[in-house]
Amino acid sequence: MPESGRGPGQGTRGPDRRARRREETRAQILDLAVAIMTDEGVAGLSMASLARALSIQPPSLYKYFPSRMAVYDELFRQGQLANLEALRSGMRGAAPGMDAVAAGMEAAGRWAVSHPVLAQLLFWRPVPGFQPTADAFAPALEIVDQLRRALRDAAAAGQVHPDAASDQGMAVLSTLHFGMLSQHLANDVGSDWDHGRYTRLHHQLIAMFVSAYPPAAR
DSSP states (O other), rough: OOOOOOOTTTGHHHHHHHHHHHHHHHHHHHHHHHHHHHHHHHGGGGHHHHHHHSSOOOOTTTTTTTTTHHHHHHHHHHHHHHHHHHHHHHHSOOOOHHHHHHHHHHHHHHHHHOOOHHHHHHHTOSSOOOOOOOHHHHHHEEEEEOOOOOOOOHHHTTSGGGGGGGGHHHEEEEHHHHHHHHHHHHTTTTTTTTTTTGGGGHHHHHHHHHHSSSSOOO
């Protein structure tokens, strides 16, 4: 027989509510962290500045994140997950092969341009001493795997040489892509993807990659 005044499932409402409030507070902390990083630079985040923004004492903040690096790590993880989802979304709407590579990288690039502070944390590591944990870095490895599979599809379709999917090919593709984003974030951050001096070169850079790995003669 249930205890008086308590129906089925009521005994778990308290812990569930506390868990939701904890996650809501963690999300608020991360949003405030991005705001502080926007104003002070990516490396300018501190637990003291976060505590002030939340109007709490610093020791209370450690209940949610044990250190400043833990905040960066969670931001890195969530940023890479969003970047991975952008890539997947772009690839889903494109034909297999180089169309999927170009569309996926454009979608990921658009995400980076729209989230310049997180892009700096993910791609340029501006925080001395910060190294993402394996869990936080896992989505980045999945991004590499997705692109490599698409390049293998492109090679199978005769669009590029099989070496395009090699480690060297991936390095060339990454250099072209992140070189473009670096130029944008350093020199044209006020522009959007469609009007940026550097981001407008995306399809030209993909063409340069294809020309570096022309399909093998049959």
